[in-house]
Amino acid sequence: MKFSITVTLKKDVLDPQGKVVQNTLFNMGMNSLKSIRQGKHFEVEVEENDQSIAKKKVDEMCKKLLVNLIIEDYKINKI
């Protein structure tokens, strides 16, 4: 069973990378850009048939390693 995980910086955390990317795009003439934020994306496959169990396992991976809960939010989606 496959899931995607999206990890983003929390709203009030500074995003130096996003900021530089935004400036660069702006300087490249893409001035219709209002905002851009950068995060991480994972594609995970787990050996498990029960969707809710599988999702729980993925959630555990996020909490234990993939996400720094102090500064990051995450979302899990089945794909």
Added chain:
Amino acid sequence: MKFSITVTLKKDVLDPQGKVVQNTLFNMGMNSLKSIRQGKHFEVEVEENDQSIAKKKVDEMCKKLLVNLIIEDYKINKI
């Protein structure tokens, strides 16, 4: 108008990060994990009402800056 962009390494391109993360999750006891690959995620907002034009603009950003087309693939979704 808001879009999400998912950038992933092309198939067959070495993903050193994914490999280390996978081993770590495994060593932490999550042995139902079959595979994990890491990519990037962007959330973009553009000032544009026409969806197809907006999407074109986002596509341009990907091609010109956000994505390394030699080793990465990407997908754009309206959110």
Added chain:
Amino acid sequence: MKSSVIVFPGSNCDRDVAVALEKLQFKNQMIWHKETELPKSDLIVIPGGFSYGDYLRSGAIAGKSRIIDEVIKAANSGCLVLGICNGFQILTETGLLKGTLLRNKNLKFINKDVHIQVQNNKTKFSNKYKENQVLKINIAHNEGNYFTDADHLKEMKDEDLIAFKYCDENGIKNLNSNPNGSLDNIAGIFNSQKNILGMMPHPERMVDEMISNQDGVNLFSSLIN
């Protein structure tokens, strides 16, 4: 004084810090990350480098290793812990120190000699420095941009938990003397018990006049009582 330097796969300042410790008469041991027990020591050092390639987030994976549980235990029972560069990043990942280290403001690796000012010279780590002393010290990192929430910042200010701040040679702290975008020019912090110090600059690189200067010496000698 006995010290232990924890070695993770990808650590690369482990030898440098061991050399500095031995030069200052510590009895040092290198501890491989797969060990399950820590020898009794007065000081634990988590050295710089790229543990686990800095993959995922710098320090994240090392922060989950088995030996770290032992470091946490020792720290909680009062042992002195020093995290330098990647070691600082690892300490924030474990929660032993609060806040986090984001990408440098210019998104580039930065290696150069910068100045930092001692903010609190009344701790075990800094008692040999003069009040507000300015040190010249080497930095080398990609993610040294310290960030924390407003409450924690206030707590650090109220309780003197900021160890070092980036400044210029005259001790002036502003945007120009901030190499990486750190909040409030912070270069190093203590935990609330002040037995844990995390810092981005490399004191172990500043103990040899032939190579650099000796501005790092007092950090190590402060620890010897």
Added chain:
Amino acid sequence: MKITNKIIENHGLKLDEYENIKKLLKREPNFLELGIFSAMWNEHCSYKSSRIHLKKLPTKGKHVIQGPGENAGVIDIGDNDAIVFKIESHNHPSYIEPYQGAATGVGGILRDVFTMGARPIALLNSIHFGSPDHVKTKSLLNGVVSGIGGYGNCIGIPTVAGETKFDETYNENILVNAMAVGHVKKDKIFYSKAKGINKPVVYVGSKTGRDGIHGASMASAEFDENSEEKKPTVQVGDPFTEKLLMEACLELMKDNSIISIQDMGAAGLTSSSVEMASKGELGIELELDKVPCREENMTPYEMMLSESQERMLIILEDGKEKAAKKIFDKWDLDFVIIGKTTNTNNLTLKFNNIVQGEIPIEALASKAPIYNRKWLKKNIKKNEINFKSLKKIKIEEALIKILSSPNHSNKSWVTNQYDQNVMCDTVQKSGSDAAIIRIHNKDKAIAVSVDSSANYCKSHPITGGKQIVCENWRNLITTGATPLAITNCLNFGNPENEEIMGEFKECLEGIKEACEFLNYPVVSGNVSFYNGTNKKNIYPTPVIGGVGLIKKLSKPISHNFKKNESDIILIGKTFGHLGQSCFLKENYSINEGMPPEVNLLNEKNNGESLLKLIDKNLILSAHDVSSGGLITALSEMAISSEYGAKILKPKKLTNLFEYFFGEDQARYIIEIEKHNMSKVENILKNGNIYFEKIGYTQQDHFEMDGEFKISRKDLFEINDKWYNKF
């Protein structure tokens, strides 16, 4: 599957080469065998166009332990210490994907050094980009610099020196050359020569993926029924794994388990196994199903041609497998016995117990083609430059033009992205003439530098070849080091073009002559042909990497002025040669003329005398005079220091532009304390060395009465501008 002409061509083989393969095999090769021939017979592995010329280089000397022919050269620096070093190009991959191309270039050269048992202690690089305003230059520069840093910083080896240059000749073909230097105990050097029959052949390191399989992807598109998507051929570097591999190998090397060891560089498993067998005059048999693979369903062809990084092949002594495996387990690396040495003298490849290919080793190695390609002597245009017709400018203006040009700008934008201090033995980092690295725990050090002068080589290849060796030699001398040996990276255009082949041949002639005269042997190197398109080849760009020894380390001699009111002396004669000068190029866009003449005798005498002065502690600072001439060199000494200088009017030479901007060779500027003047004069006079006192240091300003006056701060800012805007 039928091997068609198209398939042969896609493998980069000529039809007559294919006929030759059939003769050597006494039959048609199969597809796997064809792939192996193509890998071993290409220019990169076989040196087929360069070999007869490389042979002429001097490779022996008192200090040489190992010359060309191994993974890297080795020199003796006394007390059982040896230095291992080599340079290598990664030009084409870096143009396609600058970050990964440069990163894997660094990774590759590091493996060449630690394969020999040495712990790498320094990295250098020479990078050449197109014109600064070419559309691609900025992103290529960005990518290459962060790639070099990304790899070296992560693995924890200081990147301490290099050169960054721009010229439109590299618009379509940048150069990325990386050099690595390591330290080893003289009695602990490891070689690639196999010995003994039935010894286990072990694969260690990363898994094999489909990276970098070149001709293959195209060729396979024709025969593959399920026609897969086009495979990316870009290799991604994994410095973390390389660090583990390095530590594991060095740990295994502590005892005597290893008979032979070889990294998998270009042509991966193929070239490593063939090289070991060929040097040992043995056969080797591989069971390819045992090769650790990253992807599913990899074919023997893909495994043999993959250029996945961070892998090694080791031949072990009997009975050492278990202990060795334990070490690699500790470092979480693959360790698999994939074959054995045999007495067949063949490369035998099995897959699922069926022999898939069998080729005599000598057909791949000693019988690989060697070409004596046609070459044309350089047609020298001796057109004189008519200075009278040039627009008049002021000295100050011309100097500012040079100091603010990309080629002469302060490079800290680049070098601050490299960790130069890790390992805590960097005595002198980038910015001076050469870097100085202390031998760990000792009071001796080595000095290292890389240099090139493509425009000199273009206009007169023989002189250019000589000049770069001399410039490199001078750079080491100014730090007080005795130059010991060099490595060289020969970046040239298409060798099938007679003019290019002529440039190659004549540059090598110059290199050879200089190395012989200076007793400065070549111990390793690399050749990179086919740089540029056939119509537009790059300028011939040989790059010299030199290593020198500082026997007793004291305060390092750097090029920044040290004191107020000390004397400034110029060693060597000034003729005012402006052909091919930076002055003409930056101010008038003129690339004409001959390069300055190289007088090897003067080089040798001047350099050795300076070493004497340094040895006697008479020197405060020293700098060699090169591109940009005397005034540029003096400015550089001021910019990096706290002092300016007052330059006196020359007594003889009249034209100040020639005086200040001429690029005459064999010259050094030294700063000495006034009271040492007579001692210095004595030594130089006794050595028959031409020298003149040209001025003295002073506070703040760099000036000549009535001609120019610039503050040190302004000089600094002028010099810092270009990259800051970047």
